[in-house]
Amino acid sequence: MMLRKLVLQASTARRHLYNASTHQSSSPLANLFCKPSFSYSTSSSSSSSQVPNTSFVEHLEDQDDSKHSDSLSTSTISIDRSGLYNPPEHSHGPNSDSELVKHLKGIIKFRGGPISVAEYMEEVLTNPKAGFYINRDVFGAEGDFITSPEVCQMFGEMIGVWVMCLWEQMGQPKRVNLVELGPGRGTLMADLLRGASKFKNFTESLHIHLVECSPALQKLQHLNLKCIDEDNAAENIDRKTVSSLCGAPVSWHATLEQVPSGLPTIFIAHEFFDALPVHQFQRASRGWCEKMVDVTEDSLFRLVLSPQPTPATLYLLKRCKWAATEEIAKLDQIEICPKAMDLTQAIAQRISSDGGGALIIDYGLHGVVSDSLQAIRKHKFVNILDNPGSADLSAYVDFASIRHSAEEASGDVSVHGPITQSQFLSSLGINFRVESLLQNCTDEQAESLRTGYWRLVGEGEAPFWEGPEEHVPIGMGTRYLAMAIVNKKQGIPVSF
Numbered sequence: 001m002m003l004r005k006l007v008l009q010a011s012t013a014r015r016h017l018y019n020a021s022t023h024q025s026s027s028p029l030a031n032l033f034c035k036p037s038f039s040y041s042t043s044s045s046s047s048s049s050q051v052p053n054t055s056f057v058e059h060l061e062d063q064d065d066s067k068h069s070d071s072l073s074t075s076t077i078s079i080d081r082s083g084l085y086n087p088p089e090h091s092h093g094p095n096s097d098s099e100l101v102k103h104l105k106g107i108i109k110f111r112g113g114p115i116s117v118a119e120y121m122e123e124v125l126t127n128p129k130a131g132f133y134i135n136r137d138v139f140g141a142e143g144d145f146i147t148s149p150e151v152c153q154m155f156g157e158m159i160g161v162w163v164m165c166l167w168e169q170m171g172q173p174k175r176v177n178l179v180e181l182g183p184g185r186g187t188l189m190a191d192l193l194r195g196a197s198k199f200k201n202f203t204e205s206l207h208i209h210l211v212e213c214s215p216a217l218q219k220l221q222h223l224n225l226k227c228i229d230e231d232n233a234a235e236n237i238d239r240k241t242v243s244s245l246c247g248a249p250v251s252w253h254a255t256l257e258q259v260p261s262g263l264p265t266i267f268i269a270h271e272f273f274d275a276l277p278v279h280q281f282q283r284a285s286r287g288w289c290e291k292m293v294d295v296t297e298d299s300l301f302r303l304v305l306s307p308q309p310t311p312a313t314l315y316l317l318k319r320c321k322w323a324a325t326e327e328i329a330k331l332d333q334i335e336i337c338p339k340a341m342d343l344t345q346a347i348a349q350r351i352s353s354d355g356g357g358a359l360i361i362d363y364g365l366h367g368v369v370s371d372s373l374q375a376i377r378k379h380k381f382v383n384i385l386d387n388p389g390s391a392d393l394s395a396y397v398d399f400a401s402i403r404h405s406a407e408e409a410s411g412d413v414s415v416h417g418p419i420t421q422s423q424f425l426s427s428l429g430i431n432f433r434v435e436s437l438l439q440n441c442t443d444e445q446a447e448s449l450r451t452g453y454w455r456l457v458g459e460g461e462a463p464f465w466e467g468p469e470e471h472v473p474i475g476m477g478t479r480y481l482a483m484a485i486v487n488k489k490q491g492i493p494v495s496f
């Protein structure tokens, strides 16, 4: 028991590493607005307390060992292989290489040198042919990890409360873009819309925009939002897709740039920023060097250090300027996410010109992130270089950098938080919601509700758990953080 606790503390688990829940939801949003009819999500859990295998890059100063010094002593080899330990357990014989592995090795070979960890991460997750997210459903017991919306319907319902409150603060505009970045299975949005469906003024104002790179997940979102494709061929206009959960039109986009601007907009990003590619830097005797992914002569991936500054160093400098000197001084490794910085700027500029706000929920830190990139396959942590494309890669979100990026983008927006997910959901009334659902349910349903509730707002192991120790629900309430960016005209958003 103690050992498991220690392992869990050591773990930087991003997600619920449990067996998945069976998610059912059909009720209206209840706690703040009406007495609900009963509906619930069932969850069965089993914790997997693996330690993430992310610390395999040992921090080593440059060595003057002749058998390793080829990278700096010749002009033809452009990398320093000396400073990094590479684990032996991941191997890819050329014959067994997947399409993605061949592709990655091809890039490294034909470009004549290693690629950044960020480029590696981006290819692994979103390569249009073989990226981790592209062709399959990766969520739930049969998948690789489970997220809060999949744990319990109350999560999407509470986000719906927040969105409706913001819409009220915006003056109940007649037309609003509701944009979700990285909607996964579409469960959060489906629960939000079901919950909000009786608030007609709100739902009639909505145009839903889903930013999703995965065609397979787009299909699943279409299904879960109970979308109907209206045939407008006779009118010679584009086919319109409508969610029958609330009658709102739904559109899909591969990137945020494709989402039309010009209307007040509310953005939701749950576990989206953590999937954006990060660059990793290590302090060496010659300064900060970027970690790069290379291929050895025997065809294994390995991490090496860049011999000179890389383009991402500009973002590193920017990030360091936002931090106190002492904060940087104590770090030997720094992780930065330029895509998150740029995306935040784009969101803040839209909020500034069109009105509205954004809610970002993710796991992360309100400060500089050191070394958090991790890989999860089938609910277990694995090496980030092991069989790329078969495991999820994710990194801690640097909320301080999001704050600075938003504030830099526009003086018309204000940034709130981060606060813990537990504080966020509690102030929206999740306690009332769960109480209300518990009043009319079977014992089995009650247990699943309590378990789901604990996972969303609890911290550590559920004290009420009487089942098998290995299935004890682990709370995510303080590991996940919520941040809001709003147009200053809207005032302070609820919960913050």
Ligand SMILES: C[S@@+](CC[C@H](N)C(=O)[O-])C[C@H]1O[C@@H](n2cnc3c(N)ncnc32)[C@H](O)[C@@H]1O
Pocket (backbone or CB within 6 Å): 125, 126, 133, 147, 148, 149, 150, 181, 182, 183, 184, 185, 211, 212, 213, 214, 217, 254, 255, 269, 270, 271, 272, 275, 276
């Ligand atoms: C970790 S999942 C989170 C899913 C969902 N929000 C949830 O909490 O269950 C990340 C989602 O973002 C999508 N995604 C990841 N990177 C993306 C990118 N660069 N552009 C668009 N979608 C992306 C994935 O396909 C997936 O739907």
